[in-house]
Amino acid sequence: MLFRGISIFAGIVAIMVTSSDYVLRNKGETHNTPEFDRDSLSLAPLSLGNPIVVPGIDMTSPTNHASNELANRQKKISHRVIFRSGDTLEKILLKMRVGQRDTQAAIKAFSANYNPRSIRSGDALKLSYLWHDHEDYESQLAPGIFSGFSYSVLNKEITVARDASGMFKSTTRPRAVSRRAVRAEGQISSSLYLAGKRHGVSDSALSELIRLFSWDIDFQREIRANDVFQVMFNHISDEDGKIVNIGEIIFAALTLSGKRSVIYRFTNDNDEIEYFDEVGQSAQKALMRTPIDGARLSSGYGKRKHPILGYTKMHKGVDFAAPKGTPIYAAGNGTIVYSGRKGAYGNYIRIRHNSGFFTAYAHMKGFARRVRPGRRVKQGQIIGYVGSTGRSTGPHLHYEILKKGRQINPMKVRMPPGRSLEGAELLRFHAIRREIDKNYALLKLLPLKTASR
Template sequence: MAQFDPRRQPMRFAPHLLTAAAAVTVAMLAGRVYQPAQAEVVPELTALQIASLEARAFDAAGAPAGLTAPEAVPVQIRRGETFEQAVRRTGIGEADASAVAATLSNAFDLSQMRAGLKFETAIARPRGGRGDARLIGLTMRTGPASQLTVSRSFDGALRLRALEERVTHETVVLKSEVRGSLSATAQRMGADAAVRRRATQLFAHKLDLDRDVRAADEFTLVFDRSVTENGRTVDTGDLLYAELKGVVFYRFQPAGAREAQYYDASGKNMRSSMMRTPLDRGFRVSSSFGFRTHPISGYRKMHQGTDFAAGTGTPVIAPADGVVVEARRWGGYGNWLRIRHSNGLESGYAHLSRYGSGIRAGQRVSQGQVVAYVGSTGASTGPHLHYELWRNGQRINPAGIRMDQSSTLEGAQLTAFRAEKARIDRIIAAGGERRPTTLQANVEGLRPAASAG
C-alpha cells in the first residue's frame, strides 16, 4: 500500500477535461462509422459469362433438402405429346410441370412445339426413392445463338432468362497435310460434313482419291461459317476454294446462272461430264475391269466392271446427271441400280444395301447426288460396290472414260470471276477473315408467344 507523503501535491482530474476527451473520442469514432462508402463500378457481364455464373451457382447450391444432387436429363418431344407431358417423363409432378410450362409460356407458345424438339433439364430426385422428382433447371435452345433458361431460386420460385450469344461470321482457311484420308483430316480440322462432301466431289472430277492421294499431300479448303462466343459453329456456308495436288477450284456464280460453279484459275469450268468414281471416300479398288478368277465360281472369266471395297452403308453418288432406269433386285447382282446419262452412257451399281431417298425408275438425279449405299446383297463375298459403264449398250472399262470439260468464261463474266478470285486470294494470304454480325432465328418447332410480340 502506497504511503501518504504530505510534501507531494495531490493530482486532481478536472471533470471538464474528462468530458472533452470523451467528446473527441466519440467524434473520431463517429467519423469512422458514418464516413460515406465508395462504391466500385461493376462491369456489365456478357451472355456467356451470365450462363457460366448460373451453372456455377447450380453446382454450389447443392441438392435441396431430402433430394439427390441434380442430374442432367435430356428430353425430346414425341409425336402427339404436349410440353407438359414430355417434361413429366423426367419424373417431376404435375404441379411442377405446370409451373415450368407457365413460366416458359411468357416467352413462347408451347402449344406450337413440334415432335422432335429437344431440351435439357436438371432433375433432383427424392433420397428415399419415393415421391416426385423436382425440376431444378431447364434449358431450351430457341435459335442458333439464343436460348431460354428456367432456374429455381433459393426460395423455390422459377425464374426465366433469355440468353443471346454474340455471333461472329468468319471465312476459314483450312490448310493441312492428308493424314489417313482427305475427308477424315478435314473433319479433324473443323470442316463440317457438307464442306467435306463438296470438296471430295470436286476432287473426284480430276483425281482418283483412292490411288492418286497419298499421306502428306497438302490441301487447302476455304469456306464461310458462323460461330458463337464459346466456339460453337451454328452455320456453315459454301466451299469457296479447294486445292489438292495442284488441282484448284474457285467458286463463282455467273450473272443469270441458277447456281454457282467451280472454275480453275484461268476461268475454265472444272465440272466434267463424268466423275471418275461413284464413291467419294473410304474405298479401294479390289478388282479392275478385265479377265480374272471369279472369287465364288473359281472360273477365269471376264469381269465387266470395277469393284470398290467399302464398308456397308458407304454412300454411292451419281457420277453424272441422268435418269434412273432400274432400281430393283437382279439375280446375283442383288439390289441393282441403273442410270441413263447423256451421249449414250449408262452406269450400273450392284450388291447395294439400300437405295437413296426417292430413288426409283424415272427419277432424275444430278451429279454428286447420293443414289444408293454399299452393301453385300446377291452373290457377294463381302461389302463392296460393283460398278459398270455402258456405251450404246456395250460394257466399257470405267477407267478409260474420257472426262469432257465444260466451257470457259469470257468477257464480262471473266472479269467478274477475276475480281472474285482476287478476293478469295486475299483471304487466303491473310489466313482468314472475321467480322461480327447478329444472327436471330427461331428453331423449327418453336414460335414466339402472342403475348411476347
Template sequence: MKHSEGQPITQPDGEGNPAEAQETAATETETAPKAGLTRARILGASCLAIAGTLALSAILFKDDNGVWLGEEIDPIIKAAPVIAVAADEEPLPPLVNEVDATFNRGDTMMAVMTRAGVDRVEAHKAIQAMTPLFNPREIKAGQKLSLILEDDPDTGEARLTRLKLKADKTRNIVVTPDGQDGFAGEAVDIPITTELVRSQGVIDSSLYAAAVENDVPLKVLADMINIFSFDVDFQREVQRDDSFQLMFERMADDQGNAVDHGDVLLAEMVLSGEKRRFYRYEDKNGFVDYYDEKGRSVRKALLKTPVDGARISSKYGKRKHPVLGYTKKHSGVDFAAPRGTPIYAAGDGVLEAAGRNGSYGIYIRIRHNDSYKTAYAHMSKLAKGMRKGKRVRQRQVIGYVGTTGRSTGPHLHFEVHKGGRKVNPLGVKLPTGKTLKGKALAAFQQERARIDGLYASLPGSAKVADATPDSQ
C-alpha cells in the same frame, strides 16, 4: 500466333493516386475443385478489370454490310470489362464476388447456385425468372454459369445481383433483381463475328491427320473433300508430301470461340506435284459451285467413286470369276464396302432400270446423256422412291451396298457404259461439267481476283488456335 487469354488487369480509375489505388485493389483467387467453381474476389471501390484478348492477325473481319475489311489484319485487342464497381463513399463497400461455374454431369441449377453461395430462396426466384427463356432441366454438362454476389457489409449475407447462363452458342440468359424482391430474365444474343481463316498443311500420314494438325475443322475438311471428290479419289490418290491450302469463314462469339464455320472460299490441293485450285462462285441465279482459274466447274458429269471409303476389290478386265471359277471379262469395278453403305448416283440422270436383275441382284442403271450410262449391282436395297423413270441428281443416294445376286460378299459392282459399250470406269476420260463463258466468266474472274487478294493478305504461316467448335 496463338490466341491467348490475357490476365485480367486491374486499372485505377478517377482522381485517386494510381499507386494507392493499386494497393487497395487486391485480387484474391481461390479455387474449389470439388465444387468445380473458381472465384475471383475483387475488393474495394474504384476498380475496373479489363480482360484483354489478342485476336489473330490472320483474320479479316466483315463489316455490317457484309464487306470484308482487308486492311484490318493487325492484331486487334478486344477489351471486355468484366466487372465495374461504382465509386462508393461508404466506409464499408459491399464485397463483390464473381463466381464462374461449369456444370458437371448431374448438376442441377439449384445445386450449382447454392454451392456458389446463393441463398436457396433467392436461387429459386432466379430460376423461376429464367425458366420461360431456358428450361433449367435441359442444362448440359460443360455449360457455363456466372454469378455476381454482393455481400451485405452489415449482415454478411450474400445477395445475387446478376446471373448469366450461356444457353447455347448464340444466346446468354441474364437474370437480375427486378427491384421488387424478385428477379427478371432476359435473353441476350451473343455477337457473332465472321472472320476469314487461312489454313494449309502437308500430308504426312493422312489428309485427316494433316487437317487436324493444322486446326482445320472437320466440317471444313468435309467441304474440301466434297469439292475435290469429282477430281480426286481420296482413298487412292492422296500421298505423303501432297499438300492443301484453304481459306474459309469462321464465326466466332464475343469470347473468340468458334461457334460455326461458313463457306470455303478457296481450296487447293497439290497431288504428286500437280496443283489444283478452286474458287467458290455464286452465279446470278444463286447457284454455288467451285471453278478453276479458267472458269471450269469442278463438277464432272460423273463421280469417280460412287461410294465413300470403299476399297477396290476387283478391277475391270479379265479375271477368274470368284463364283463360277472360269476366266471371264469383268465388266466393271468392284468396290468392297460394308453392307448398308450408301451408293451415290455418279451423275445427274434418269433411272432406266431399278429392281431385281438376275445375277446382278438388286440393280440400278442411270442414263446420264446420249452417250453415258452407269450401272450399280448387288445392292442390299434401293433408296426410298427409286423406280424406273425417276430423275436423280449427282451424289443423291440411290441404294445401299449388299450382296444380292451372284456375289460372294458385300460390294458394289459399278459399270460405266459409253455409246452402248461397257468401258473401264477407272480409265474413262470423264466428260467435264459446265464452263463459264462471256459475262458469267468475267464476273467469276472478278470474284476470283477478290478471293486471291484476300488470301494473299492473310499470312501464310497462320495457325489458328481455338478453331475447334465449342463443345457446347
C-alpha cells in the same frame, strides 16, 4: 337425463364446428405448422383445434394468396446436353425424364422449323424446367416440370416452349455470326489428312477439301510424297464468340506430281454456292466416281480371279464394300432405264445420262421410293441401298460406267465436265477470284501442330 345428454352432444358439435371454422379461416396463416401424413391425421383422436380430414379436401394446402406467392417463387432451371454419336432428339429428351407425350409434341413443334435428323454429334441442346423452391430438388425423379428447349445452328436459334394453352410451339431467332479467314499450306509426306492436321486444318475442313477434289482425284492412288496443299477456310463464330464451324472452304489448291488443281468458292446468280477452277469451269463433274459415302474400294476394274466362280474373269466395274443399308446415290442427272432383278447382278439399276454415258448399280438390298423406269433423278439423289443380292459374297456396291454400250474403268475415265460460267456471271467470278487471291497472300499461316509424345 335425456335432455342433459342432448345438450352435452349439441355442445360438442358446436365446439367442433367452431374449431373447424377457425382452422379453415386461418389455414393460410399456419406456415410453420409441420407437414403430417394425411392417413395418420384421420386416425388421430378427436381434440379441440385438431384439423378434421375430409375426403377430397386438403386441410393443410395453402390459400390462393399463398399459391400465388409460391408461383412467384418458381425457379427456371436449365440443363445443357451434348449430342453424342447415335443420339437422337427423342433419345435425349426421354433420357432427361421428359414424358413420352411431351417428347413427341415438342419434337413435332421443333420439326416445323428444323429437321431433327440434321442435328449432329457435338451439337448442344439446352433444356428448360420449372420447379418450386419449397420442393427438394435433389429428391425429384425429373429436374422439374419440362417447359421446352432451345437449339442453335449456324445463324439461328430455335426455341420450343409452351404457349398460353400449354401446347408446344417453336420460334426462331436470327443469330449474328462472324467469319474469319485462315490460311494453311504444307507438304504432303504420306496422306493429305495427316499433313492437313499437322498444319492446323480442322477435320471438317479436310473432309470438305477431299470431297471437293474427289471429282478429279483418286486420293488412294494419286497422292505422292512431296505433293503440296494450300487451303483458305473460314472460322465462323456465333454471337457469343464460340466457333461453330471451321469447314467453309474459300479457296484450295493441290499440286500433285507437278500438276496444280485449284477451286474457288462462288455464289452464283441463283444464290447457290458452287466451286469453280481458275477459268470458271465447275469443279463438280457430270458424273461421280464414287456414288457412295464412306465406302472402301474392295475390287478394281480389270481381270481377276472371281471369288465365287474360282476362275479368272473380267471385272467390268468397281466394288465398294460398305455396311448393308448404306445409301447409294445417282452418279449424275439422268433417267432410269432399268430397275429390278437382273441375274447375277441381283437388284440392279441403270441410268441414262447426257453425252452417251450410262451408269449401273448392282447387288442392292432394295430401291428407294419412286425409283422406276422413266423417272428422272438428280445427281446425289438416293436411289437404293447396299446389299448382297445376286452373285455376291457380302454387302457391297458394284458400280459401272458405260460409254456407247461398253463398260469403262470408272476410276480412270475422263468425266464429262460440269457447267461453265459465262457472260456477266463469269466476269463477277473473276473479280471475286482476284479478291480471294489477294486476301490469301495477306493471311498468316496457321501454326504447325507438334506431335504429342
